[in-house]
Amino acid sequence: MLITDEQFTSCRQTVMDANPNMTPELAGRIVEEALKFVAACAYNPGAGLVPSRIVDEGWHALIVHTAMYADLCQRLGGSFVHHAPGYGPENYAPAILDRTREAIVALGWTVDTELWAAPNDESLVSVAAKCQHSDDSGPIVTIPKPKPKGVV
Template identity: 45%
Template sequence: MTTSTALKPSAHHLLSEEGFARVVHLVQRDNEGVEEALAVRIVDEALKFVAAATRAKGRHLRPSKLVDLGWHALILHTAMYRELCTAGGRFVDHRPEGPDTLRRDAATLALTLEAIREAGYEPDAYLWVLLADTEIHSGDCMHSECTEGGSACAAPPAA
């Protein structure tokens, strides 16, 4: 396990300045009331999530709803998203879940935060707490990464 002193506070460097700004703008445009400072944090955390997901072999990771806003914005920039995933080692598919299959629990949260730390980043705790799952409503869709059989919005575990 990586020690906290070695963890990077930001994953901003994974995108160009222009690319990062475009993703931040999309988060703001598509989510009424999200100020630029929060959008920057959301995109940065989504980058950490994707970096972790590309490396998390066989583990079930799930973003908070706030982090998910950034993941959606990244995915909509398909070429940039493909390059980000390729740099991490594998493409992370996105498959939305319906409200009847939502699975949110402390164990999945802990596993996701551990994977982010293992990828070398310090999670922004505010964007991962339960409050982060209720502040901004992005519809009935919730998402996960690396799930098997049943839950969607996932990438198959890496071999």
Template identity: 35%
Template structure:
């Protein structure tokens, strides 16, 4: 596993307060109406940690379902999203849905999420159990359709 260490505070600061509020609002309105402000703030932090790792690893990183909700909202903010990816130093992080049957296998989803959570911790970030429910229910253990990042292979940066 190859990951680059980032100062977690500086990565979290790459998302402005205004954008944080907008991402939380979008996730609440589009996917998770009962989400609290605290859950929203933690979700943005978990997204930032996930993307920081995804930007600088040669391995595939897969978000949890809840982290993926925030990723979907962030991708729609194309300019700030591209700027965030650039600031991480690993090039643009593509959101790659996997609509094959493998993308819907709960055991494979849990294993991919476990590996991703380990990479996040190894990079110096906190993993929030509510957003990385490694032993949780199947519908919470993998992104819908098995979304993942585009592994940083040194190509296309």
């Protein structure tokens, strides 16, 4: 396990707090996938990996546990996995999620494919996270890209 049971329980509760009526089982699955995602990013810097919108909800829960998250990144190789939020479902690129899932599998984990749905697929769950990330030069980029200062 990448984090302690107590830390996992706290992160799972954070997901549930942001998503009323979500079951502990589903929230736990989301946190598990977020942990796998962070590990894949840490072990594959610069690979342009991104989470699904559902998995991003779990990543948010990890990040707000700042000391735990910093320690996790340190133990996974020392490279802090940053998050720059962005939203734009039109930027959804299935091939990028495929690459991310392949990186997770390469680390020896199984992917919970139900949680890697397209951003507009709410058949399993609708989450509070309004992020949809797209590939660029790092694990996460801002979408839409901010305009340079002075450009309208």
